[in-house]
Amino acid sequence: MIRDFLVWLATQVGKGPGEYDPSWSEGLASTLNVWGLLEGTHVLSLMLFAGTIFLVDFRLLGWGFKKTPVSVISDRVLPLTVFGFVLMVTTGVLLFYAKPLLYYHNLWFRLKLVFLAVAAINIFVFHFRVQNDRDAWDTAEKPPAKARLSATVSILSWILVITFGRFIAYDWFECGKPLPHWANVAQECAVSERGAIDLTEMTK
Amino acid sequence: MIAPQDIFPAIGPWVSALDETFPGAQIKPYFAQWEVLHILSLALLGGASILLNLRLIGSGLTDESPSEVRRGVLPWLNLGVIGVVLTGILIGTSNPERLYTSEAFTAKMLGLAAGLILTYGVALPAAKRDGRLGAGSGIAAAIGLGIFGLCIGVFAVAKLVNPGLWHVIIAAALIVLFVTRGLTRIVYLAGLLALVATQLALHQVIWKPDDYAHLDPANKVLILVYLAWILAAAALQIVSSGRTQNGGGPAVKALAYAAILVWVATAAAGRWIAFA
Numbered sequence: 001m002i003r004d005f006l007v008w009l010a011t012q013v014g015k016g017p018g019e020y021d022p023s024w025s026e027g028l029a030s031t032l033n034v035w036g037l038l039e040g041t042h043v044l045s046l047m048l049f050a051g052t053i054f055l056v057d058f059r060l061l062g063w064g065f066k067k068t069p070v071s072v073i074s075d076r077v078l079p080l081t082v083f084g085f086v087l088m089v090t091t092g093v094l095l096f097y098a099k100p101l102l103y104y105h106n107l108w109f110r111l112k113l114v115f116l117a118v119a120a121i122n123i124f125v126f127h128f129r130v131q132n133d134r135d136a137w138d139t140a141e142k143p144p145a146k147a148r149l150s151a152t153v154s155i156l157s158w159i160l161v162i163t164f165g166r167f168i169a170y171d172w173f174e175c176g177k178p179l180p181h182w183a184n185v186a187q188e189c190a191v192s193e194r195g196a197i198d199l200t201e202m203t204k
Numbered sequence: 205m206i207a208p209q210d211i212f213p214a215i216g217p218w219v220s221a222l223d224e225t226f227p228g229a230q231i232k233p234y235f236a237q238w239e240v241l242h243i244l245s246l247a248l249l250g251g252a253s254i255l256l257n258l259r260l261i262g263s264g265l266t267d268e269s270p271s272e273v274r275r276g277v278l279p280w281l282n283l284g285v286i287g288v289v290l291t292g293i294l295i296g297t298s299n300p301e302r303l304y305t306s307e308a309f310t311a312k313m314l315g316l317a318a319g320l321i322l323t324y325g326v327a328l329p330a331a332k333r334d335g336r337l338g339a340g341s342g343i344a345a346a347i348g349l350g351i352f353g354l355c356i357g358v359f360a361v362a363k364l365v366n367p368g369l370w371h372v373i374i375a376a377a378l379i380v381l382f383v384t385r386g387l388t389r390i391v392y393l394a395g396l397l398a399l400v401a402t403q404l405a406l407h408q409v410i411w412k413p414d415d416y417a418h419l420d421p422a423n424k425v426l427i428l429v430y431l432a433w434i435l436a437a438a439a440l441q442i443v444s445s446g447r448t449q450n451g452g453g454p455a456v457k458a459l460a461y462a463a464i465l466v467w468v469a470t471a472a473a474g475r476w477i478a479f480a
Contacts, residue, residue: 031413033367036479040371044471046243051251055280065276072267077255080264083382162247163240170236 006100029098042091049084060151062142105192112164119157228297245287252281260460263383274331307362314355315470321348335452368476375468
């Protein structure tokens with residue numbers, strides 16, 4: 001069902017009346033510079049988003065800005081982080097829109113989404129649970145274990161999101177190539193345009 | 205004629221052999237993994253540089269003195285710079301031909317040199333003195349800005365790479381939007397939106413997106429208008445905010461803008477190596 005929606009998104013939305021008229025998605029993917037600018041902005045926004053969230057997490061771990069209250073770091077730095085996140089998500093959605101089926105059948109993209117979800121849940125838990133009693137440890141050089149755990153989960157999930165995001169560009173597990181069975185299943189290669197070739201079947 | 209191969213033609217044979225010898229040959233199979241470390245270092249460097257320089261501009265962590273912010277970011281800034289340089293060298297040795305023939309790489313190296321000078325020679329010493337420029341900082345600023353100008357110049361004339369300059373313009377526009385306040389911010393944002401609307405109309409309504417004969421000169425004029433608008437708003441912010449909130453004076457603020465943008469230009473040039 002999701003794939004059908006993406007096929008429609010990629011090939012039908014914004015398509016002109018002519019047989020060879022591109023859809024908006026195809027048009028975006030074939031632009032001379034816009035796709036490059038979107039991709040570049042997506043990567044560069046990491047300097048703002050990941051760079052600032054790492055520094056906030058380092059404060060929660062007691063690794064930096066030890067004399068600065070956690071509330072001050074949160075209030076002053078997180079607006080920058082949120083702005084970077086909005087920029088990253090906006091460009092990310094547009095990049096996905098340009099080649100939705102390619103990303104849908106990509107193992108690294110799927111893993112990236114999983115850890116994006118982990119990071120989002122961690123933010124939710126931190127916001128609504130961990131920092132409920134922040135006043136008690138706001139000025140502590142080393143915040144309590146629950147805050148440090150949340151910061152660790154945050155750092156690790158964003159590192160994995162960035163790692164898997166970078167790996168998307170590589171064709172190690174591209175559908176249509178001889179792949180282990182699990183990789184074909186994990187990417188739903190069987191329903192992809194390139195199909196699934198099972199490595200174990202080939203070697204039998 | 206601005207790729208490294210044009211500037212240093214004699215080292216061609218040495219460059220060709222780099223990916224077959226240590227450490228390039230060992231790095232090559234793990235290129236993607238080293239790339240990730242490069243990006244993570246860049247993020248660390250970016251976050252630290254943004255917080256440090258925004259404080260000098262008079263924004264961001266204003267509850268703390270610039271020297272306190274410097275103390276907080278310095279270890280991470282150093283780690284980011286060391287990480288970027290080290291992983292950059294290793295990645296470079298495993299992919300030397302690509303870089304040797306890339307005009308974007310020239311812009312990147314100029315940006316790196318300018319970034320190091322503006323960060324370690326100007327921004328960090330100014331933050332240490334709570335917003336005042338030291339004796340040597342003037343010379344460092346002049347050299348850093350000169351090389352940064354050269355970096356932008358190379359970026360602007362590099363074939364198939366110059367659209368990447370939009371990253372620097374967008375970053376400048378967003379920094380100014382973040383630091384301006386009140387009516388200035390509203391007027392500035394309205395002007396920016398009007399420019400974006402004009403650009404979209406030129407590209408989609410007045411001319412076709414592939415009508416480069418018309419769009420190329422129009423884009424060049426638009427870039428100048430964007431720059432004038434952004435610089436005017438930044439100048440207004442620099443002058444009107446004075447030395448409030450223990451930030452830097454006008455010169456330090458202007459240099460802090462440059463110290464952020466130089467890293468954006470460096471990273472953008474690096475990204476556009478892959479696109480050209």
